[in-house]
Amino acid sequence: MVQYSRTRLDASFAALSDATRRGVLEQLGRADASITELAEKFHMTLTGMKKHVGVLEQAGLVTTEKVGRVRTCKLGLRELEEEAAWIERYRQLWDARFNELDKVVEELKRKEQADGRKKT
Structure with missing residues (x-):
């Protein structure tokens, strides 16, 4: 029987359980975007989007890089x-x-x- 990492599956499925986070992944599949751009696209606050991106980042689905005051998001390597x-x-x-x-x-x-x- 295949062994799965429970923690990894839990983090992935928790991240994917939210429609906004799935939308963020779809958006990042098309092009990298800043948190500000994502927040505007999804009509939410920066704080709200940061939380969504944080969940995706913890699951390894998104990576972020801060250059100056701009945090750019891209799909994770996993x-x-x-x-x-x-x-x-x-x-x-x-x-x-x-x-x-x-x-x-x-x-x-x-x-x-x-x-x-x-x-x-």
Whole structure:
């Protein structure tokens, strides 16, 4: 069984659980941006955006660099391979469960059709 770093997964999924933070990642995927630019884009205060960026930075999804008074954000170097593997494991589990459910439903339909033919 694949071993996952619980702390890393917790930090990543906590960071990704917020729509604003996901939006920040999408924005940074297009171009680096200052915290001020991000705050304006998402219609929030600098303090609020700093908190969001801090969560993303703690998870390793964003890096920041301060030059003078401007803090520039860019996507972190870390990829989400571990998180994707965790999600894939559960996707496969649910696929298998739904496939089994489909078999049960199909069997019930066959029985229902067979019972319907016997009555006529």
